[in-house]
Amino acid sequence: MIQDKDPESANSSELQEIIVKIHQESTDRNTKQQLLSLIALSHTKKDLQQLIPGLTVYAINEARKHAKTNGHGAIIPKQLPVFRHRMDKDKLDHALDFFFSPSFHQVSSFGVKEMKLDNGNTVTIPEVVRTACHATLINVYTKFCTETEFLPLSRSTLFKILNACPSSRRTNLKGLDNCAADGGASYETLLTTVKEMGNYVVDEEVQVELRDCKDSLNASKIYLKTDFKAHLRKCDKCPDHCINYSLSDPTDQHLQQHCVDHQHDMVCERCNLLPQAVSTIKRRLSELDIPDEVRNDLLASIDVAEAKILEWKSHIVRGVNQxxxxxxxxxxxxxxxxxxxxxxxxxxxxxxxxxxxxDWFGQKGVNWHVSVCIFKDENQNLMQRTYTHTMDAVKQDWVAVASVLEHTLRTIKIQLPRINTVYLRSDNAGCYHCGSLWLAIPKITETTGITIARYDYSEPQNGKSYCDAKIAHMRGKIRRSAASGSDVLTASDMKMAIDKHGGVTSCQAAYVAVDPNSLVKKITCPIKAITKISNVRFNNDDTITAWKAFEIGNGKKISINSTLNDVELNVDVHANFTIPTQPDGIIKKTNYAKTDRFRVI
Structure with a gap:
């Protein structure tokens, strides 16, 4: 008697034959492992090797492992690349902290770049412009490491790091720092003068001396552009490097910082290159047999050029200190x-x-004011929130700044109730560096309940800040919104574009209008020489303490009895701030104390 086969067993046998056949025909390793995982747990290794000739024990073990981990016949997960980090992480962090110092790069408010991470993610960052070439930057870094007795990474590795960092090199010559541009042009003036003097010189010894002057001028120019910032200290035996000595006002004892713990008995050879070269040029110029008119013109050009170079040098010192x-x-x-x-x-x-x-011709720009609020959270991490006010038409004066500041502080009081003290910082635009604004600050403190303790200003034309980075992010978001079909024509459109799709990380926007009638009378500021003041502390006795340079002297007290208590600062809020999906941004701390050299011990 013939019995029929079990249908389930027959189907299983047919499925097994199909799997074996496809496995043998397949050339893809992952597909073979996926197919083998269907039958790897239901057969012994010996049976599997008989079914599939040439099958290795390793392949069987991998198929069984995959079946237990991911399931029978599951798709093989994509294996992430494994990166071996061979360089010392502390040395890498040390190099990056130095390379990304504000002395060697600037954050642009126009444009963004994309940075790819090891895990495949892409991070959008603002455009960063590196102000020194790679070789010069590495030379400065190695000298800094030598001075601080730190063993850096190799030069080849440092070059690879700089090439991997997404930044642009400075190529355009627009919007240059006036002091730096005048200083660089003055060096060219001196070099041209030396070249003209060479046309009148016959003596070989004098020609050699003039060539040495030319080399000294070039070396001095490179030094001011690169190493000089790294050599500055709050207290130093070299007077050119001592910030306290350089920025003290000899005419006012309140603005002097006495160097009582050291003597200025050292001379920097590289700082001395310029005065030595100028002295030699003047001496040789006085000995040349040329018309007095030509000699006087050249001497006048030399004096003007030297003065501009020294002003550039002072500008660098003030910038570092501020x-x-x-x-x-x-x-x-x-x-x-x-x-x-x-x-x-x-x-x-x-x-x-x-x-x-x-529509392209005669466009009127939309005003927007950015305030970056930096604070510490419960874990002492530096966090930031950015408050942006968009306005269709406004006069960018101190009244607008005071009104926007008051609205920002009211918002901070609601969103961050722990904040009770604020420090302000800005560039030297007339709407900020203004005595009338200082007079209005006590009123703002009273109405908002947040104390404004101090106002610091950056060195003129040296104030690239966190604002530029956040502006770049928001500008990119607005452009993407316009590219997707949404017109951005007004301040209201700007706010909607910034807030769209969860907003920009840590950025909030409000569409407002500043009341032009906020100022009820013309204010006469009693404070004199405002442009020379760089730091202001607001006291509780209707006075302010002013400094020409940060922490240089005890400061000068100035009475501000005529505070603007009778002025109401009004902002018409058409659309208030909207908190984005990620309300706070993180500010990375450096891994080593770069400010130790600035502290007075």
């Missing part, structure tokens, strides 16, 4: 305190998805 106010404040920021950095962004030209040529 930036120190920001660095120390962020390091010593306490719970309940925050730093607000303010800036007017360049007017945003309207963007249309489809723009006619007739």
């Amino acid at each position: 930036d120190l106010a920001r660095i120390l404040l962020l390091e010593e920021l306490k719970d309940g305190e925050c730093l607000i950095i303010m800036d007017w962004a360049m007017k945003f030209l309207p963007l249309a998805f489809r723009e006619k040529q007739s």
